[in-house]
Every structure is written in C-alpha cells, then in structure tokens.
Amino acid sequence: MPLDRPSNSLPPIVLQSPPDAERVLTAEALAFLAELQARFAQRLNALMVARQRRQERIDRGELPDYLPETRNIRQGTWEAAPLPPVLRDRRVEITGPVDRKMMINALNSGARVFMADFEDATAPSFGNIIAGHVNMLDYRDGVLEFDDAKTGKSYRVGPDPALLIIRPRGLHLPEANVLIGGQPVSAALFDFGLTIFHCGRALAATERGPFYYLPKLESHDEARLWNDIFLFAQESVGLAAGTIKATVLIETLPAAFEMDEIVWQLRDHIAGLNCGRWDYIFSYIKTLRNHGAYILPDRAEVTMDRAFLAAYAARLVKVCHRRGIHAMGGMAAQIPVKGDAAANEAAFARVRADKLREVQLGHDGAWVAHPDLVPVAREVFDAEMPGLNQIRKPRQEWRVEPAMLLKPHEGRITESGVRTNISVAIAYLAQWLSGRGAVPLGNLMEDAATAEISRAQLWQWRRHGAAVELDGGGERRLTAEWLGELVQAEIAAILERLGPGGFHRGHYASAARIVQEAVMAEVLPDFITVPAYDVLNALD
Missing domain, CATH: 1.20.1220.12 (Malate synthase, domain III)
Incomplete structure (x- = not known):
C-alpha cells in the first residue's frame, strides 16, 4: 500500500554541517525524517504533556499504582512474538558511546551484544551525533575502521563481532540543529529515523537487525507510539512485519507499574525488558520528589538486593518470563585500574557477586561497561545458565505489591x-x-x-x-x-x-x-x- 505524505510535512533545515554530514543527511533521509516528524510529533508532544500531568498528581499526593483499566492485560495468558535466533543468547552485553574507536573495541570485546548508545553515554553535540551515524553507515558496509595517529595503532572489527543494538535518544529530547517548521525535530525520531532509513534493509538482509533499545519510557501509551513508529518505518523502508525488535529499558518508576502493558503494546516487536538501575534510582527520586517519606540514603547504600530495587528487579524477571522475552540485568560500571592488581580483583569480585545475584534471580543476561569485564560476567552466566537463556524458568510465585515497588532504602x-x-x-x-x-x-x-x-x-x-x-x-x-x-x-x-x-x-x-x-x-x-x-x- 503506498504511503501518503502528510500535507503538513515541511523540509528540514540543518543548522550545522559537521564532517561527513552529507553522507548521513541526504535529501532522501531528510525527507524521511520530515515524514516521521509530521506523522508522530503531535502525539509525542501530547505524551510529554501527559507525563507532566501525571507528575502533578503525584506531587499532590497520589502514589503510583497498577492501572485498574489494564487488569485484563496483566492477568491475561499471552506471549510476545517469538525471538529471532540471533537474539536468543544475550548473556553479556557491553554498552558504550558511538565513538568510532570505542565502537570497534566493544564489537570485538567478546560480548554477545553491543549497545551503541546515542543517549546517556554520548554527549549530544551535533558533531558527535553525526559522527555516530557515519559510524553506523560504515558498520553497515563492513568498513568500520580507525587508525590512531597519536599511537600508531589500527582498529578493525574482527570476524565474530557482537550483535549491534542501537539506543536512540529519549522521547523527551530535541535535536536542536535540525528544524522543521521552525521547531527542533525529535531527537528520538532523528536517531531512529536515520538508522532505520540507512541501515534497516542491510541489517535485515543478514538477519542481524534492525534492533533497538528504547530509553526513558514512562507508560504503555509511549510504547504504543513506538510500535506505530515501527509499523510505519517497516512499511516505508520495505521490511517485513515484525522485523524490528526492541528491548525496553525499565528505567522510570511509572514504567515499573506498566511492564505487562508495555510488552503488550510492543508484542510483535518486543525482545526484552532491561533493568536500567541508575536511571531508575533517579526516576524514583524525581517521581516522589514531594514526598518526604521516600528520602534515599547515600548512593552507595542504594543497592539492588534491597527495598524498591529488589522488588523492581523481581517483577521485571517475572513479567518477562511470563511473556516469553528476555529479562536483562543492569550495568556493572567498574573499570580496571592500571597497575593495581588488588584494586582490580576487588572490583572484579563485586562484579561477580552482582552478576551471580542477577543470574540466580532469573535474568537472561546483563550489562558491563568495559571490555575487561566481559569474561568476568560471562564466566558467571556460563556456570549458572547452561542454556541460551532462562525464559522458560517461571517466577509466578512472586507477588510484588505496589508498596514493595515504593519502599525506600534505609541508611545514612x-x-x-x-x-x-x-x-x-x-x-x-x-x-x-x-x-x-x-x-x-x-x-x-x-x-x-x-x-x-x-x-x-x-x-x-x-x-x-x-x-x-x-x-x-x-x-x-x-x-x-x-x-x-x-x-x-x-x-x-x-x-x-x-x-x-x-x-x-x-x-x-x-x-x-x-x-x-x-x-x-x-x-x-x-x-x-x-x-x-x-x-x-x-x-x-
């Protein structure tokens, strides 16, 4: 079926021209971005207003709770669409910015998956963003290479790289350097639109994508928006239905109460949910900002084995396994210390303990931030999870009440x-x-x-x-x-x-x-x- 262009679609104006921008911002790609913006920007803006209204209600005393109108979805017996073979084993994932050298190192790290992050790990100067999208083109074409003039080292992607998953920026962010109708385009639509337009068909042809991580969602209505964006993009670029697969980061407190509903809205495209622990702690503070009963202690005492974080992780595993998708664990942020074996062993011991907690809870994989942590995490998951994943290990005996998702940590x-x-x-x-x-x-x-x-x-x-x-x-x-x-x-x-x-x-x-x-x-x-x-x- 032909796709009619919205009558209000205006051509974008690009305010800067970083190196190689013309490779990314082609006339055809900009037209596709304009189409995405015209079709979805109004809904996106309405959802951001809905976020504000919900926060105002919480500020006045209403606490987050399970939605009564979606009880049938939570209690229903259903599963998401099956996972493609390439996504069934995700035991260790490494994350990092879309910097060229760091991308190559992450792809060669031995991790099953590399999440190329346009969001929290990338400072969104237009030069950085465009360079990241250029790197996506070179990854697509098999020519992602880097020669470091300072050190003389050469970096090349090896023969068995990690699977690439792309994290676009969040729905709340603008891309201020591209205007349509005098207004910045959505950063989320910018990053998603360019990668799906330029790389979607090539990744699908090798059955290695296109795959995405979706950040900062706060509701199933926002998941429905992404699902509609996927449907439109698949038809526009010529991909079969259900080709796009997405993992949703549950990194906001409101989203923790709508996990089943988020999976339901994305059921033809969902691959998993992820414990975005650091953003989740931030969201807990932000959402409950007016409530003095939910003050948290020093960050070092806000650990995953207690209080609201333990309940959140348990609920995520329960929901994911009931719906047939991956429950992905959180980040190990430690990095090695040069010349300090004792400090490194202490850091690695903390990583082992964290990953052991995750795999025994039922997680199907987890994140690390540095290549040296890949073998540490993989050793734990290999020992505890001999299969490709633990999706068929149910956790239905766990009952997570709303108060458990709100219980603050105690400490100094x-x-x-x-x-x-x-x-x-x-x-x-x-x-x-x-x-x-x-x-x-x-x-x-x-x-x-x-x-x-x-x-x-x-x-x-x-x-x-x-x-x-x-x-x-x-x-x-x-x-x-x-x-x-x-x-x-x-x-x-x-x-x-x-x-x-x-x-x-x-x-x-x-x-x-x-x-x-x-x-x-x-x-x-x-x-x-x-x-x-x-x-x-x-x-x-």
Whole structure:
C-alpha cells in the first residue's frame, strides 16, 4: 500500500554541517525524517504533556499504582512474538558511546551484544551525533575502521563481532540543529529515523537487525507510539512485519507499574525488558520528589538486593518470563585500574557477586561497561545458565505489591556522600560539555544517569531538610550557604588538579552553575541534560 505524505510535512533545515554530514543527511533521509516528524510529533508532544500531568498528581499526593483499566492485560495468558535466533543468547552485553574507536573495541570485546548508545553515554553535540551515524553507515558496509595517529595503532572489527543494538535518544529530547517548521525535530525520531532509513534493509538482509533499545519510557501509551513508529518505518523502508525488535529499558518508576502493558503494546516487536538501575534510582527520586517519606540514603547504600530495587528487579524477571522475552540485568560500571592488581580483583569480585545475584534471580543476561569485564560476567552466566537463556524458568510465585515497588532504602546520609554527589555531578557535566558522554571517575564509568542521581539526591536532601552526618561528628542540614561552600571547594580542588593548562577549565564553572541551579530549584528539574544541552550547543 503506498504511503501518503502528510500535507503538513515541511523540509528540514540543518543548522550545522559537521564532517561527513552529507553522507548521513541526504535529501532522501531528510525527507524521511520530515515524514516521521509530521506523522508522530503531535502525539509525542501530547505524551510529554501527559507525563507532566501525571507528575502533578503525584506531587499532590497520589502514589503510583497498577492501572485498574489494564487488569485484563496483566492477568491475561499471552506471549510476545517469538525471538529471532540471533537474539536468543544475550548473556553479556557491553554498552558504550558511538565513538568510532570505542565502537570497534566493544564489537570485538567478546560480548554477545553491543549497545551503541546515542543517549546517556554520548554527549549530544551535533558533531558527535553525526559522527555516530557515519559510524553506523560504515558498520553497515563492513568498513568500520580507525587508525590512531597519536599511537600508531589500527582498529578493525574482527570476524565474530557482537550483535549491534542501537539506543536512540529519549522521547523527551530535541535535536536542536535540525528544524522543521521552525521547531527542533525529535531527537528520538532523528536517531531512529536515520538508522532505520540507512541501515534497516542491510541489517535485515543478514538477519542481524534492525534492533533497538528504547530509553526513558514512562507508560504503555509511549510504547504504543513506538510500535506505530515501527509499523510505519517497516512499511516505508520495505521490511517485513515484525522485523524490528526492541528491548525496553525499565528505567522510570511509572514504567515499573506498566511492564505487562508495555510488552503488550510492543508484542510483535518486543525482545526484552532491561533493568536500567541508575536511571531508575533517579526516576524514583524525581517521581516522589514531594514526598518526604521516600528520602534515599547515600548512593552507595542504594543497592539492588534491597527495598524498591529488589522488588523492581523481581517483577521485571517475572513479567518477562511470563511473556516469553528476555529479562536483562543492569550495568556493572567498574573499570580496571592500571597497575593495581588488588584494586582490580576487588572490583572484579563485586562484579561477580552482582552478576551471580542477577543470574540466580532469573535474568537472561546483563550489562558491563568495559571490555575487561566481559569474561568476568560471562564466566558467571556460563556456570549458572547452561542454556541460551532462562525464559522458560517461571517466577509466578512472586507477588510484588505496589508498596514493595515504593519502599525506600534505609541508611545514612553523610557529608562524604554529599561531597561525592557534588564532585560526580560537576566533574561529569564538565566533561559532557566538552563532548564526552562516558567518563571514568573514581574507577567507575559514569554517564548522564549517575550525574542525574547525584544532583537529584542533593535536591531531595535540601528540599526535605535531611540530617547530614558530618565527618567530624554532629549533624547539619544542606542549606544554600553550605552547598555554595562545598561547590566552591570542589571547583578549587578541580582547578588545582588541572593546573593552568588544564583541559576545558571553563567548563567546570558552567557545570557548577548548572548543578547548583538544579539543586536550589524550587521544583526538581526533570533532566539536568536539558538546560546543559543549550550550553553544549552554544559551545559547539
């Protein structure tokens, strides 16, 4: 059936032209983007308004709960469409930005899957985004190569690379460098549209895609939107029905109450759900921001084996296995320390324990952030999961009540925790403003999600007057004055470490201002990366 172009489809205007942009932003590709925007932007905007309205109700006292109108879906006996053979074994997945060298290393890491991340692990300067899409073209054509002029090293994709899954940016984000009708296009439609238009048929021809991770969904209505986008895209580019497969990151608190419904809306395209633990912690704080009964302790004490996180992981496994799809575990963010065998063994031991918890809970695979962690995680899953997955291991005996998904962790709020959050938020955001989305800090690979947790916790502690245990004894409330002192001290320490010729010294001042404004805001801002994106574009 021919696809009629919407009458209000306008040609896009591209505001920048990074290197090789003409390979990606062809006239045909831009026309396809315009078509996606014309067909789906109005629904997308309405869904973002629906997010705001739901948050307003929660702010007034309504707590998240299972939806009474979708009880039949939750209680129904049904399964999603079967998985393609190439997606049945996902025991270890590695994630990372769409940087060329890092993509090659991830594809060669020995992981079953590589998630190429246009979202939290990539700072979305237009140059970075376009370079990522150029890399997708070269991956499609088998010519993804990199020669490092500084080191003389050459990087080539090996003969048995990981399966590529693409994560576009979230529905809430704009791509400010491409305008249609004077308005930015949706970043989610931009990333999805370019990859499906340029690479969809080639990936389908080799039965290795096109596959996607969908971030930041908050409702089954948003899943329905993605399903309709998939249906339109498949018909437009000439793919058979059900070719696109998607794994949904359950990384928002509202989505945890709608897992069955999300799978139902995407039942012809769904491959799994994923425990996006870091964003989920951030969403928990953000969603319950007005409720003083749900204050969380230091981030180090918010672990997956207790309270709302344990209930969330258990429910995800139960739902996925009942519906015949993968339950994917969370991220191991540790990175090796050069020349410190003891520190590395301690980090690897933590990874082993985390992956053992996940596989014994029933997860069918899990994430790592560094190639050196692939064999560590794979060893655990190989020993505990001899089959391709554990989908046929039911978990129906678990009953997860709404209150269990809301139960906060107990623990201490310390001066050290406050200082760590300030340090991580500022240091990460400064690197993000300089174009880096995956940043090693304190032997962990941090991305936008951990910066969001850090600033959201600071806001929560300040807003609700939490008692902070001081290093020298006693307690103190996180006031504007004390926050200013701590930020000033952190900036001074950073600049001293950097020295006069330090890398992008000025970005730390911008980062500190953005963080401080977010912490002191009367209402917790939804995403710190939204105001930071304006600064990033100005710097770009």
